[in-house]
Amino acid sequence: MAAKERTLIIIKPDGIQRHLAGEIISRFEKKGLKLAAAKFMKIPEELARKHYAVHEGKPFFEGVVKYLASSPVLVTVWQGDGVIDITRKMMGATFGFDAEPGTIRGDFSASRGYNLIHGSDSPESADTEIKLYFKPDEIVDYEFTDEKWLYGKND
């Protein structure tokens, strides 16, 4: 059985405007993660507020809501064992200027707030966030033909 852990990844407005969507998707593909859903859309401000509801009241809240709703994004769901931790590591630290080289933010962002990508940070937030963008029947469950080579174990 394929692992069912899922995460919501958004290529944010600067990721699309800076022509980095393919680069970012490609990194996850090469890692062996499985794309389960995708939607290209402009996020309405109201939905952006819901998306960042955990940050309501913080000084950057209004700014990050406007940023997320400012231009189209690619909203995706990825599936696999440990996918939340793996994608968070691949994204890097929140701000591009101090994210490690080799991470998406570390390689492509030097900004404070514009950091190319959103990724859920826990199974609970993944569950809540996925439901904001996708109906259950829009998430596709399938097997890769090389699954055993991608997820092989020695124990």
Ligand code: UDP
């Ligand atoms: N953000 C910001 N200023 C801050 C903190 C966060 O502009 O001081 C923005 C940034 O785009 C970040 C988003 O708000 O990605 C959500 O913040 P969070 O702490 O959840 O960071 P993330 O999980 O994206 O690394």
Ligand code: MG
């Ligand atoms: Mg976060």
